Amino acid sequence: MHLIVCLKPVPxxxxxxVDPKTHTLKRESADLILNPPxxxxxxxxxxxxxxxxxxxxxxxxxxxxxxxLLKEAYALGADQLVLxxxxxxxxxxxxxxxxxxxxxLQKLSPFDLVLMGKASIDGExxxxxxxxxxxxxxxxxxxxxxxxxxxxxxxxxxVFERIEEExxxxxxxxxxxxxxxxxxxxxxxxxxxxxEIKEKVFSAEDLGCNPELCGLSxxxxxxxxxxxxxxxxxxxxxSGPPEEVVDRLVSLLQERGLLKGG
Amino acid sequence: MGFWIYGERTEEGFHPVxxxxxxxxxxxxxQPEEITVVTLGAEGARPVAxxxxxxxxxxLWLHHPELSYFRDDLYAAVLAEKVRAFKPEVFLFGATSQxxxxxxxxxxxxxLGLTAHCTALELKDDxxxxxxxxxxxxxxxxxxxxxxxxxxxxxxxxxxxxQPASVEGELIEEKLEFLPPSALKRxxxxxxxxxxxxxxxxxxxxxxxxxxxxxxxFQKLFELAEIxxxxxxxxxxxxxxxxxxxxxxxxxxxxxxxxxxxIGFGISGALQHTVGIEGAEVVVAVNTxxxxxxxxxxxxxxxxxxxxxxxxxxxxxxxxxxxxHGT
Ligand SMILES: Cc1cc2nc3c(=O)[nH]c(=O)nc-3n(C[C@H](O)[C@H](O)[C@H](O)COP(=O)(O)OP(=O)(O)OC[C@H]3O[C@@H](n4cnc5c(N)ncnc54)[C@H](O)[C@@H]3O)c2cc1C
Numbered sequence: 001m002h003l004i005v006c007l008k009p010v011p012x013x014x015x016x017x018v019d020p021k022t023h024t025l026k027r028e029s030a031d032l033i034l035n036p037p038x039x040x041x042x043x044x045x046x047x048x049x050x051x052x053x054x055x056x057x058x059x060x061x062x063x064x065x066x067x068x069l070l071k072e073a074y075a076l077g078a079d080q081l082v083l084x085x086x087x088x089x090x091x092x093x094x095x096x097x098x099x100x101x102x103x104x105l106q107k108l109s110p111f112d113l114v115l116m117g118k119a120s121i122d123g124e125x126x127x128x129x130x131x132x133x134x135x136x137x138x139x140x141x142x143x144x145x146x147x148x149x150x151x152x153x154x155x156x157x158x159v160f161e162r163i164e165e166e167x168x169x170x171x172x173x174x175x176x177x178x179x180x181x182x183x184x185x186x187x188x189x190x191x192x193x194x195x196e197i198k199e200k201v202f203s204a205e206d207l208g209c210n211p212e213l214c215g216l217s218x219x220x221x222x223x224x225x226x227x228x229x230x231x232x233x234x235x236x237x238x239s240g241p242p243e244e245v246v247d248r249l250v251s252l253l254q255e256r257g258l259l260k261g262g
Numbered sequence: 263m264g265f266w267i268y269g270e271r272t273e274e275g276f277h278p279v280x281x282x283x284x285x286x287x288x289x290x291x292x293q294p295e296e297i298t299v300v301t302l303g304a305e306g307a308r309p310v311a312x313x314x315x316x317x318x319x320x321x322l323w324l325h326h327p328e329l330s331y332f333r334d335d336l337y338a339a340v341l342a343e344k345v346r347a348f349k350p351e352v353f354l355f356g357a358t359s360q361x362x363x364x365x366x367x368x369x370x371x372x373x374l375g376l377t378a379h380c381t382a383l384e385l386k387d388d389x390x391x392x393x394x395x396x397x398x399x400x401x402x403x404x405x406x407x408x409x410x411x412x413x414x415x416x417x418x419x420x421x422x423x424x425q426p427a428s429v430e431g432e433l434i435e436e437k438l439e440f441l442p443p444s445a446l447k448r449x450x451x452x453x454x455x456x457x458x459x460x461x462x463x464x465x466x467x468x469x470x471x472x473x474x475x476x477x478x479x480f481q482k483l484f485e486l487a488e489i490x491x492x493x494x495x496x497x498x499x500x501x502x503x504x505x506x507x508x509x510x511x512x513x514x515x516x517x518x519x520x521x522x523x524x525i526g527f528g529i530s531g532a533l534q535h536t537v538g539i540e541g542a543e544v545v546v547a548v549n550t551x552x553x554x555x556x557x558x559x560x561x562x563x564x565x566x567x568x569x570x571x572x573x574x575x576x577x578x579x580x581x582x583x584x585x586x587h588g589t
Contacts, residue, residue: 016398098370122398124514125378127366130334134370139335139445142363155449160359162272166450220375220409226401229559237552239565246574250582252562258523258544
């Protein structure tokens with residue numbers, strides 16, 4: 001059984017700076033961490049490895065300085081580490097990212113399941129899983145919380161807002177994992193061993209990527225501008241001693257008819 | 263067939279977000295007769311499809327026994343074929359579990375751009391401006407798509423629902439003959455305990471953040487909520503500190519509220535929080551820091567110590583209330 005877990009390097013919350021003049025993001029200045037929801041995908045894979053025996057590949061697309069994060073996946077129990085890294089990958093939106101991941105997955109095939117986190121904490125799109133499945137022509141399921149193998153068929157328990165369903169399918173498939181349940185810490189032994197482990201690095205050329213489909217040129221969505229939310233309409237600023245401020249606040253709310261039950 | 267909306271069905275009919283999408287479509291799209299809700303199902307779902315016509319939209323109802331429940335691969339394949347045939351300009355989905363499973367699969371099949379979790383939409387020279395938070399940086403981003411249809415998912419609870427229209431929309435029914443195969447088979451469904459949020463439907467929300475400094479101060483929000491007939495909301499850190507349970511959390515990881523009045527005490531206004539209050543009519547912020555993001559977006563920005571303002575506000579409102587009774 002070959003399980004591939006996709007891991008995304010994300011800026012540690014609070015460490016990204018916005019250039020106050022250009023409003024562009026200074027991503028390089030941020031510290032990178034493993035996207036926390038991806039840990040649940042890895043955890044699910046580790047559970048399957050323990051139960052059925054499996055080889056786990058940790059797959060990451062990212063800049064070279066994200067490579068050390070893969071060692072964390074090794075420490076947790078992944079067997080093989082793969083980094084997809086190329087300058088032409090920069091600026092990819094979810095469609096381009098999923099194309100690159102799909103190319104990487106093809107390189108690593110055969111596999112049984114591809115597991116991803118539900119969403120990333122920086123993009124929060126939850127799109128890359130189903131998009132990757134579409135590129136590969138494989139079935140996709142989102143928000144899976146458990147998996148069992150029954151006579152060669154997988155049965156997934158999957159979460160929606162109001163229901164959960166049990167779905168049957170055959171591998172290979174691409175799944176995203178609901179972030180819930182316990183996470184186990186890495187073993188010290190594997191932490192120490194992870195220092196010796198080298199990740200494999202694949203470039204766009206190694207993967208046979210069409211450059212037109214990567215990075216900015218492969219991204220149909222474009223950011224026109226970023227802005228700090230300011231709201232038109234007059235803004236009242238109240239300051240002064242608390243008593244006065246409260247009086248003025250209450251009259252303003254009354255004027256606007258906000259204090260009546262109806 | 264210009265503006266498409268995915269008509270997600272639930273056990274009870276349409277998901278509420280469908281009417282919210284219809285509402286925003288009717289507001290921004292210049293040809294209201296082109297607004298079309300596309301819904302898939304088995305024959306038995308007809309009444310659900312029919313019901314939407316009352317909102318003045320066209321309903322495209324695709325049915326086949328195999329479509330009786332949602333299957334990612336099958337639904338996406340059916341929609342892909344219809345998009346190729348009808349070439350809509352826009353295709354919106356609710357950012358629900360189902361919408362977030364289906365929209366990206368469809369976008370992947372058709373190689374289209376897709377913007378997630380929009381909180382505002384504008385139309386500018388035929389282009390759909392998709393506005394969403396960019397959390398890491400605490401800014402909003404305006405996004406456009408080079409491909410057609412322009413696809414986006416929209417956060418539920420942000421837009422007001424469409425109202426019934428005077429003229430019914432038409433129902434276009436299509437019984438599908440051939441379906442692509444599906445690799446997925448549902449074996450069982452379980453209902454999830456529906457956690458009705460204490461915030462749902464609240465007309466007034468009073469929320470507190472770290473700036474309230476202590477749990478004791480925070481608790482006073484309940485008094486205020488009671489006087490105003492509102493509900494208590496919170497930021498994530500104070501939920502994690504145990505000041506209040508997580509079902510009061512507002513924001514990406516919590517609830518979306520759309521009250522007439524929202525008052526935030528000691529809340530900085532991180533986007534992860536403010537996406538949950540996009541629909542609020544009047545926002546009041548109380549903060550010692552006049553530069554805090556929530557102060558900048560507030561309609562009424564109160565510069566001051568929340569721990570001082572909150573008890574005085576409660577007292578003043580009590581007085582006002584008693585005064586009212588006297589007259
Ligand atoms: C993946 C992810 C998901 C998240 N999801 C959510 C979510 O759903 N909801 C959410 O709320 N957050 C969420 N967060 C956290 C979010 O980024 C912010 O950290 C959080 O909203 C800040 O909470 P706060 O305003 O209470 O605290 P702070 O940001 O610390 O702000 C406290 C404010 O109080 C002011 N203040 C201090 N003392 C006083 C005083 N005496 N009187 C008045 N004002 C005072 C300060 O000036 C400051 O503006 C998420 C974060 C991540 C990374």
